[in-house]
Amino acid sequence: MSKSTYKVPIGPIHPSLEEPMTFNFEISGEKIKSIDLAPGDNHRGIEFMGRNRNIIQIIYLAERICGICSASHPFAFCRAVENAAGISVPPRAEYIRVIIAELERIHSHILWAGVAAHELGFDSVLYLSWKVREEVMDILEILTGNRVNYGMFMIGGVRRDISKEQIPRIEKTIEYYKEAYQKLEDVFLQDPSIAIRTKNVGVLTYEEALNLASVGPTARASGVKKDVRQDQPYSAYADMDIKAITPDMFSGKVNGDVYDRIIVRVLEVKQSVEIIEYCLNHLPDGEILSEKKIAKLLGILKKAEGEGVGRHEAPRGEVIHYVKLGEGESPEVWKARAPTYNNLMSWVPMLQNQEVADIPIVVASIDPCIGCMDRATLVDANTYQKQVLTREELRKLSIEKTRRMMQ
């Protein structure tokens, strides 16, 4: 009898990707038997570039590690440098940092929700969620001047203040999302067709999430109560009472499937709105920067020695930057780690024994940039004949499965 498994490489590259990668699947019939992950097709060597830049320049480099987490990376990097050099941040700046970081979480989670709906074949839901997302993009533009890459962070504070006139506008956004949340909950959590397509799909157990060092909503959906904002006091989060959101808060139990990851993200939108509201109500007065003159700040950093770690809970999970200050302007060591790096290996147990048509939603469920699905090649193990499966064909398979289940 002929060998019945096929090798299916998927990936690697798409311009929107934070971490482009290739998936090599071994398929038997419709079931995935084994997975090999091969990222790195677009490794940009950002840490390497950091060797030739000074600390202030690296903030902007860090901001460009990811277009969606463009507040999270500079947040963690600034904290690492501040810890290393012993620079304190004025309270008002800490609150502004948290407001920007939470606005980013809202836009990232709603963006993800739209993409997930798109992968399942509900394009009207994609349009609805991205329309809802526009409000947060607008407020980010009003506060920072940009929809992405906000340029807000600086060692020892933030670069722009929130003025009195802007506060009513932010309150309007908060009201908007309180209303919109109900819609999101109705569409994503009460709708039977999304539930039927995502329940018991791409399961990651509690033990697997722990063993594979998963972070963020991926870990929390499996019941690991891990959230940097809860676990360690930092920035303005230290003044708040934040609880890691796990799916049992909504459904009463933890399955660790794609549906649970949707629950966690949708509930976190609500949580972020509450955090922003708290920050606005308790926004302290005072300075926003500990040292306004950049040349002087660079002088301080040049003399400073030491090492520091900065952690922050990005929308996708813990982001961590490690900085060791050395002689000269550039850091001796700068190590940045994005959450997807740790969540990468969670794909292996999630995809094991799943169907080919479930690849898009399972891969999307940890919230990487979904563009990895650009093209796939089916290789017949006996004849080595290649058949290319494009992103569109793969998505078509996913949509067809949804339609079948809805009949």
Next chain:
Amino acid sequence: MSPKELLSFLKKNLKESILDSRIDTNKEGIKQEEFNNIWLEVEQSKFRDTIKLLATLQYPHIAIIAGNDTGESIDLLYLFSIYYGEKFKEISINIKVSLDRKKPSIGTITDLIPGAQTTERETKEMFGVEFVGLPDMHNIFLPEDFPKNVFPFRKNEKGLDELVQNES
């Protein structure tokens, strides 16, 4: 365990193998809540025991390995955290191990913490550190045909020149 108790617990069990240690305390927020970083330097031979000791308290979460070629040795800094899951209880534990620069080699911890695989593979190809017991897998970030004797994050002759050409 408080950070101080944790450090003395580790010192009691590992004794002279701990070459250096300190606790960094940050005070955060208006309420000045404390957060602690424990910095350790352990002997290479006892590194595995250190992880096992930590695992008796709670499953340690590994964030990343940060490598550093100092010119005299290859230093690996393992960034762990422990006691996560409860409000403000987490302690960050950063363990440094110095490796011989001529032949950097250390045992893998992927059998204890499978999640460490990605970062060990990255360190292997960027610094040329051998992880004993780590399955020989393809490159994770560098291209497959990248020269085998060039390690981009080394700062000597094995590091990057102006331009490195792929082998094929």
